[in-house]
Each structure stands twice: as C-alpha cells, then as structure tokens.
Amino acid sequence: MxxxxxxxxxxxxxxxxxxxxxxxxxxxxxxxxxxxxxxxxxxxxxxxxxxxxxxxxxxxxxxxxxxxxxxxxxxxxxxxxxxxxxxxxxxxxxxxxxxxxKQLSDRVMFVCNLPYSLGENELVELFADFSCENAALVVKDGQSKGFGFVRFPTEELLKEAIRMMNNHKIGDRYLKVRKAFKDDDVKVESKTTTNSTENFQTQIGQENQEEEEQN
Structure with a gap:
C-alpha cells in the first residue's frame, strides 16, 4: 500500500x-x-x-x-x-x-466525536440543561465534520457541562469535550451572526411565499 x-x-x-x-x-x-x-x-x-x-x-x-x-x-x-x-x-x-x-475560553466549549448527522439546533438542545446560548459546527461542503463549538453564559455552566458531558454517549459515539481556546470564541460569534442572517432571510422568504399563496 x-x-x-x-x-x-x-x-x-x-x-x-x-x-x-x-x-x-x-x-x-x-x-x-x-x-x-x-x-x-x-x-x-x-x-x-x-x-x-x-x-x-x-x-x-x-x-x-x-x-x-x-x-x-x-x-x-x-x-x-x-x-x-x-x-x-x-x-x-x-x-x-x-x-x-494558550489562554482557555471561559465560556466556549470544544466538542468532537459528534454524529455527522447532528445539526446545530440539535447540538444546542444537547446542552440545553446547561443554558447553552448557541453552537457552531465545523462544516465542509455542507457536511458536518463531527466537531464544533458551544457557548455558555458563564464559566461555571461551561465547567459543569464539561464535567457531565465528557464521554456522554450519543448514538454509537462518545463525546469528547473541553474548554476551547480564547481564539475560538469568535468562531461561535461569527457563526451566530451568519445563522441569524440566514434565519431572517429564510423567514422573510417563507412570509412572502405565504402571502403569494393567499393572494
């Protein structure tokens, strides 16, 4: 070979x-x-x-x-x-x-070994018990690479999520989680902005379509 x-x-x-x-x-x-x-x-x-x-x-x-x-x-x-x-x-x-x-983030988690089928909304829901604010998957060609970042409102909740969710089984995979680096904070923030814009555009498109159907 x-x-x-x-x-x-x-x-x-x-x-x-x-x-x-x-x-x-x-x-x-x-x-x-x-x-x-x-x-x-x-x-x-x-x-x-x-x-x-x-x-x-x-x-x-x-x-x-x-x-x-x-x-x-x-x-x-x-x-x-x-x-x-x-x-x-x-x-x-x-x-x-x-x-x-390397400075560690006090609010953002790095998570890997995720199922490739898991979406960002599902990732947020996975950490909902820890008041997860938002999440960003790393995606290539429209397909999740199986890892991403999750943001929490406080460091205490981040630590608790790490303690409780490391090695948590989802499907046939065991999650690996840790604090992200400070440099990674922006990945979640920029993803949130992008998602918000896309969601807004989708919502407007749906409203326009509904109006056309009613007319």
Whole structure:
C-alpha cells in the first residue's frame, strides 16, 4: 500500500497517553479528514509516547493541526505539528509552552466525536440543561465534520457541562469535550451572526411565499 509521504501531509503528534493505540489515534484524526496512515511509538524505552498521522492532503493536515494542537487526550495535552515544521527533540518544551501561553475560553466549549448527522439546533438542545446560548459546527461542503463549538453564559455552566458531558454517549459515539481556546470564541460569534442572517432571510422568504399563496 502506498501513502502520500509529502511532509506537508504528515503530522507529528507528541505527548500521547501511554496506552493509546494507533487505532485510537486514527479514529481521533478521522474526525477532521481522511487518514491515510497512523502510527504510535510507545515502547517502554520511550519516555513520552508520540506518533505520526498522514492525512490525504495538505489542507486536511492543517485542519487536523489547528483542531487537535493543544487538545486534552486522557489527561495529556497533546501537541500536533506538520512534520516538515517539527523538531522532535522540542516536544516537551512545546507542550509546556501550550500549557502556559494558550489562554482557555471561559465560556466556549470544544466538542468532537459528534454524529455527522447532528445539526446545530440539535447540538444546542444537547446542552440545553446547561443554558447553552448557541453552537457552531465545523462544516465542509455542507457536511458536518463531527466537531464544533458551544457557548455558555458563564464559566461555571461551561465547567459543569464539561464535567457531565465528557464521554456522554450519543448514538454509537462518545463525546469528547473541553474548554476551547480564547481564539475560538469568535468562531461561535461569527457563526451566530451568519445563522441569524440566514434565519431572517429564510423567514422573510417563507412570509412572502405565504402571502403569494393567499393572494
């Protein structure tokens, strides 16, 4: 079997949990694109396990990096880099840098491993018990990529939602949730504005159609 070995499609994934398998690593990255190859190096002589993932193209590799760099996986903050930009020996220094420099949001949650059929209204409803304000799915070509962002009115409700909903089963999937980064706040806000405009235009169109039918 031949893989695309272009370093712009290959990702280095550092600070992995000790018992993570390549199947689990592949399943994680499958959420953001097509995984061609995944490998985990976690032998006993390796102090901190790490791995490699090859995506089908450069855009998917960048999306995977942007999604999972700094992601919490089984208690570890993993770091993800495009292989051509990685210096493996800097792994642990980079992990500490993410922990120190990346600011977490106090209102927005990152959620992944969602069913692809789940819509944004259903995502809001899923977190309705925590007074969810709105949600934004990451979509490509009209199809959900299985992850997105949810905003709450207070940090306390965000923390409670994380505590209660991480590993919550929906269909045949188990949700993975954590605090989003501060930079992600705008993704929910801009999505809300877009949705509001689209909903308004849809509503006007429906009203015009009803008037025409009545006339």
């Amino acid at each position: 031949t893989y695309n070995n272009d370093n712009n499609c290959k990702l280095f994934v550092g600070n992995l949990p000790r018992h993570l398998t390549y199947h689990e690593l592949r399943k994680l990255f499958d959420q953001v694109g097509e995984v061609k190859f995944a490998k985990v190096l976690n032998r006993e002589n390796i102090k901190v396990p790490y791995g490699f993932v090859i995506m089908s193209n450069e855009n998917e590799a960048k999306r995977a990096r942007d999604t999972f760099d700094g992601y919490e996986l089984d208690g570890r903050i993993i770091n993800v880099e495009i292989s051509s930009q990685n210096k493996q020996g800097q792994n642990q220094r980079k992990v500490r840098k993410y922990q120190q420099d």
